[in-house]
Amino acid sequence: MLALAIPIAFALMSLALLLNLWRVVRGPDLPDRILALDTLYINSIALLVLFGIHLDTMIYFEVALLIAMMGFVGTVAVAKYLLRGDIIE
Amino acid sequence: METIIEALVALFLLIGAAFALVGSIGLAKLPDFFMRLHGPTKATTLGVGGMIVGSVLYFSTRGEGLSLHELLVTLFLFITAPVSAHMLAKAALHLRLRTVERTRGEGALPRGDAE
Numbered sequence: 001m002l003a004l005a006i007p008i009a010f011a012l013m014s015l016a017l018l019l020n021l022w023r024v025v026r027g028p029d030l031p032d033r034i035l036a037l038d039t040l041y042i043n044s045i046a047l048l049v050l051f052g053i054h055l056d057t058m059i060y061f062e063v064a065l066l067i068a069m070m071g072f073v074g075t076v077a078v079a080k081y082l083l084r085g086d087i088i089e
Numbered sequence: 090m091e092t093i094i095e096a097l098v099a100l101f102l103l104i105g106a107a108f109a110l111v112g113s114i115g116l117a118k119l120p121d122f123f124m125r126l127h128g129p130t131k132a133t134t135l136g137v138g139g140m141i142v143g144s145v146l147y148f149s150t151r152g153e154g155l156s157l158h159e160l161l162v163t164l165f166l167f168i169t170a171p172v173s174a175h176m177l178a179k180a181a182l183h184l185r186l187r188t189v190e191r192t193r194g195e196g197a198l199p200r201g202d203a204e
Contacts, residue, residue, distance in 0.1 A: 001092070005099030009140075012106035016113035016133075023116050023125075031181040032122055038173055039116055039129035045162060046109050046140045050102065053147050064162050072169040079176035083183050 006054050013047045034078050041071035091150075098147045105139030108132050121188045122181050130174040138163050 020043060023036035045064045052060035081087050112135075115128025141163045148156035188198045 001095050001099045002102075005102050009102045009106035012103075012110045016106075016110045019110075019113040019117040029122065029181075029184065029186050031177050031184065031186065032125065034180075035122070035125060035129060035177055036116060038177070039113060039133055042129070042133050042137055042166065042170075043109055043113065045166070046105060046137045049137075049140050049144050049159065049162075050106075053098075053102070053144055058148060058156070061159055061162065064159075065165065068162055068165045068169070072165075072173060075173040076176055079173065079180045082180040083176070 002053075006050065009050055010047075010054075013043060013050060016043050017047070030082060031079075034075060034082075038071065038075045041067055094146060094150050098143045101139050101143030101146065105136045105141075105143060107136070108139060109136030112136060121192055122186045123178070123188060123192050126174055126178060126181075130170050134166055134170045137166055 017040065020036050020040040024033055024040065027033055045067055048060045048064045048067070052058060077087050109132070112128040112132030115132060116125050119125045119128065141159045144159050145156060148159070182198075185198060188200060190200060192198075
């Protein structure tokens with residue numbers, strides 16, 4: 001059953017990533033692009049977890065955690081830059 | 090027993106992927122920024138949550154004991170998603186992005202096609 005579910009889940013996640021990429025390219029404003037990048041990294045975390053199940057290894061959880069932390073810091077930094085014109089005042 | 094666990098894992102993986110896809114469709118299709126904010130912050134976070142629950146089930150039944158450190162990722166995402174959404178909404182209000190007619194609140198935001 002997993003042999004069927006994992007490829008379907010891969011296909012759905014890939015479609016989601018393509019839609020996010022389309023929003024990054026399309027814009028139209030800067031917050032839209034930041035939001036799309038934010039969604040892109042969250043979806044890539046889900047894709048990594050799925051890949052870990054597919055390969056039957058637990059190595060990728062640390063990677064997922066690192067991406068979650070760095071992505072959050074990046075999103076907050078860019079949003080702060082848009083809000084104040086500066087990151088650390 | 091093994092089959093039931095496998096079916097549950099497959100179900101959670103599919104639910105997670107479907108929610109993530111719904112969030113991304115919302116991000117791609119909704120008409121202005123404040124509507125677009127809904128899809129990723131709610132549906133996509135829940136999608137990752139479903140995926141992680143499937144992963145916890147899968148690795149906990151491998152015979153190596155309970156595997157809970159995936160839950161850290163979910164916990165972190167559940168804490169940070171509202172914070173980043175709040176920051177982005179404040180930035181969008183500050184930049185006075187265009188909104189469609191149906192978007193309510195604040196009143197003074199300029200109307201227009203923000204597609």
